[in-house]
Amino acid sequence: MIGSTLPLLFLDVDGPLIPFGAARQQLPNGYPTYRTGREPQGAGANPLVSRINPAHGPRLLALPCELVWATTWMSDANECISPWIGLPELPVVGWPEPSNDDERGGLHWKTRTLLDWAAGRSFAWVDDEITDADRAWVEAHQGRALLHRIDPQKGLMDEDFAALDEWLRLRADH
Numbered sequence: 001m002i003g004s005t006l007p008l009l010f011l012d013v014d015g016p017l018i019p020f021g022a023a024r025q026q027l028p029n030g031y032p033t034y035r036t037g038r039e040p041q042g043a044g045a046n047p048l049v050s051r052i053n054p055a056h057g058p059r060l061l062a063l064p065c066e067l068v069w070a071t072t073w074m075s076d077a078n079e080c081i082s083p084w085i086g087l088p089e090l091p092v093v094g095w096p097e098p099s100n101d102d103e104r105g106g107l108h109w110k111t112r113t114l115l116d117w118a119a120g121r122s123f124a125w126v127d128d129e130i131t132d133a134d135r136a137w138v139e140a141h142q143g144r145a146l147l148h149r150i151d152p153q154k155g156l157m158d159e160d161f162a163a164l165d166e167w168l169r170l171r172a173d174h
Contacts, residue, residue, distance in 0.1 A: 007122035007144075007171040009063060009164070010070035010093065010114050013077055015128025015152035016160075017052045017085075022153040049080050051155075057085030059161050064172035068093060070114060070125065093117050106133035115142055122171040124164055128152035144171065 014020065019031055033050040060067055069077040069092045078089045095113060111134045114125055122144040130149040138145045146167045150156060 005121060007065050007124065007168055008068055008118055009060075009065040009168065010068050010117075010123060010125040010127075011060070011090075012125075012127040012129075012150075013069070013071040013073045013081060016126045016150040016156050017056060017081065018048045019051060019155035020048070020152055026153065046076075046080060049084050052081065052085055053155075054085045056156055057087050060085075060087065063161075063165055063168050065124065065168045066091075068117070070110060070127070106131055107137055108134050111137055115145075118142070118145070124148055124167060126150055126156070126160070126164070 011017070022031070031051045032053075034052065034054050035050070067087065067090050069090050071077055071093075072095070073081070074094075075092055077092065081087070082089060093110075093113060095110070108127075108129055108131065110125075110127070110129075114123070115138060120142075124146040126148050128150045130147045135147050138147060146164070148160065148163060148167075150160060
């Protein structure tokens with residue numbers, strides 16, 4: 001569509017893609033693991049990558065958005081995770097040095113940087129550490145954003161993809 005800019009989707013890795021933290025009583029057999037035939041090679045390979053459902057890649061690519069890594073994995077996300085789930089190389093948000101300013105009022109340390117990175121574009125942010133303080137701050141400073149918190153014990157689920165798809169489609173047409 002001429003003159004259209006897709007919304008951004010800022011994607012965290014630990015929690016949304018790599019579930020963690022469930023007790024043995026919740027998952028007596030542990031987390032499911034997957035094999036894709038595209039397993040990462042070398043010393044940089046993280047054994048937890050096998051927890052990422054490879055079906056997430058095509059589902060993420062089907063969303064009407066521009067995917068962006070918003071994770072402390074930084075460029076390792078492109079080296080280990082993108083090939084694992086069939087994503088192309090994605091842009092990566094660079095993080096500034098930690099600041100005490102971000103911790104005032106419970107604001108997540110990623111929030112201000114993501115808002116700056118979006119530069120006025122609509123965006124969705126998928127993370128397991130989003131709080132009401134982040135939502136209120138983004139609403140006051142940007143407004144056109146969906147901050148979607150993921151349960152880190154479960155990771156991305158069908159209902160999360162449905163919520164993201166619905167919100168992004170409403171913004172992709174504008």
